[in-house]
Amino acid sequence: MRVRRVGRDANRRKVGKHFEIAVTDGGISWRRREGRIAAEARLDGVYVIRTSLDTASLGPEAAVDAYKGLAQVESARSSR
Structure with missing residues (x-):
């Protein structure tokens, strides 16, 4: 349930593709996908x-x- 909600919220805010998100019993962790962020920034405003x-x-x-x-x-x- 918690995993689905985190994924849904990340996708609704259009940031899910920029992060690797892990949900465990101990909490939530995430890591930025720098390559994807940089690739999208190069196309921004094209x-x-x-x-x-x-x-x-x-x-x-x-x-x-x-x-x-x-x-x-x-x-x-x-x-x-």
Whole structure:
């Protein structure tokens, strides 16, 4: 019962994949899965940006910068 509840709570909070959790009669122990945490952090905030321009006109970094700039302008406009 206790094991199921711990697993359910970890998955509901979307952290279960980042920890190895062990439930015993003596208590609960856990260990961070550093590799999985780092892998997900590398993908955090990654978007696919499609443009009609070729890479000679607008490289990948410039496309991302343009998108982020547009997002900031839209955010500033909506907060008025």
